[in-house]
Amino acid sequence: MGFFDDFSKKASEALKATADKTSEMGKELQLKGKINELTAKQGRKFKEIGEAVFNAVVEGKDPITDDVKVLIDEVTAFKEDIKRLEGDILKVKGIKHCVNCGEELSLDVSFCPKCGTEQPKEEVAKEAEVVEEEPKEENNDESEPKE
Numbered sequence: 001m002g003f004f005d006d007f008s009k010k011a012s013e014a015l016k017a018t019a020d021k022t023s024e025m026g027k028e029l030q031l032k033g034k035i036n037e038l039t040a041k042q043g044r045k046f047k048e049i050g051e052a053v054f055n056a057v058v059e060g061k062d063p064i065t066d067d068v069k070v071l072i073d074e075v076t077a078f079k080e081d082i083k084r085l086e087g088d089i090l091k092v093k094g095i096k097h098c099v100n101c102g103e104e105l106s107l108d109v110s111f112c113p114k115c116g117t118e119q120p121k122e123e124v125a126k127e128a129e130v131v132e133e134e135p136k137e138e139n140n141d142e143s144e145p146k147e
């Protein structure tokens with residue numbers, strides 16, 4: 001039964017790989033769609049900020065009104081969301097960008113081949129990995145030296 005087991009296992013693995021690839025592309029498209037949506041919303045907010053500032057200046061008021069502050073907060077939130085989604089796309093694709101030069105790197109690369117900058121470890125790292133060194137017993141002898 002070994003052969004058929006092996007055969008069906010390989011077949012299902014191939015199917016799974018195809019499905020992964022497809023869902024990967026689907027996820028990327030979905031994320032890009034969200035980014036486009038947020039970028040459009042952000043553009044409308046920028047327009048509102050511009051109009052509010054313009055009107056205030058024309059009326060001789062301080063342009064940074066409370067309304068403008070609220071709009072700026074909203075744009076800031078959009079920008080954060082977009083950044084997060086862009087990070088998600090990179091994760092879906094299994095790549096990251098060099099923190100120094102922006103070169104596209106695979107997730108497991110520690111040093112950028114282009115500029116040599118060391119890349120920060122992914123925050124995914126297991127928390128339980130902190131290894132505490134055992135104190136050396138020979139140093140425990142802090143009492144008066146023996147004679």
Ligand SMILES: [Zn+2]
Pocket residue numbers: 098099100101102103112113114115116117
């Ligand atoms: Zn680099």
